[in-house]
Amino acid sequence: YPRRVRKAVVSTQSTGESIGFVSGDSSSSSEEAALPFVRVLSQFRDEVRSVAREIKAVSILQSCDNVRDNILPVLGVRLEDREAGEPAVFKIDDKDTLLREKKQREEEVARKEREKAEKAEAKAKAAREKLEKGKVNPMEMFRTDQYSAWDEQGLPTIDREGKPITQSQQKKLKKLQAVQDKLHKAYLQHISDLEI
Numbered sequence: 719y720p721r722r723v724r725k726a727v728v729s730t731q732s733t734g735e736s737i738g739f740v741s742g743d744s745s746s747s748s749e750e751a752a753l754p755f756v757r758v759l760s761q762f763r764d765e766v767r768s769v770a771r772e773i774k775a776v777s778i779l780q781s782c783d784n785v786r787d788n789i790l791p792v793l794g795v796r797l798e799d800r801e802a803g804e805p806a807v808f809k810i811d812d813k814d815t816l817l818r819e820k821k822q823r824e825e826e827v828a829r830k831e832r833e834k835a836e837k838a839e840a841k842a843k844a845a846r847e848k849l850e851k852g853k854v855n856p857m858e859m860f861r862t863d864q865y866s867a868w869d870e871q872g873l874p875t876i877d878r879e880g881k882p883i884t885q886s887q888q889k890k891l892k893k894l895q896a897v898q899d900k901l902h903k904a905y906l907q908h909i910s911d912l913e914i
Contacts, residue, residue: 749810756795759785760808763797771802788825791816856898860891869899871895 763782770778786797786806794813799806857872864881865874873891874883883891 756808756810758796760806763866764805767799768803787820848894848901849905849908851898852903852908854898854902854903856895856902859898861897 738743767779767782770782786799790797790808792813794810794816795808796816797806797808798810838898860868860872860874864878865876866878866880867876868874871889873895876882
């Protein structure tokens, strides 16, 4: 195999004659006639892919994938790559079936991309909401009209009706304040990182 591939060009020139596989009674013979050409193209593509992998030529590999995924199915040829070093498998197949499978693959890829984008957006939204919650100082979070007195940590001691906060209520409020303290520290760190 050559050490470098500078350019790989596969061209088809139309001469006005039909190209591909003729339908009807002669389809079997036209498929047999086409097989040597498909075999040569498949072998050439295998060699190009092998060299492209060696030199890490991503654009050449993408062109090889384009031949497999977009060009050959239209001509009624199924080409399946195998493990590196092994030749691709090809066969003449029903064009409509190949195009239907191609459409299904494209729809599946699009669905996965949508799901990925939705998950990323949900994650970003959750992060924004967390930062927004973190803006509130834990020392100030209970300074609302629900309570009328607070200790030095900002925890309520008396509710708005003048009743003392029970120990079990104090315990719950302390836990909420500890969670808010973490959120507030993360928010302050975020602000600090933005200023750097």
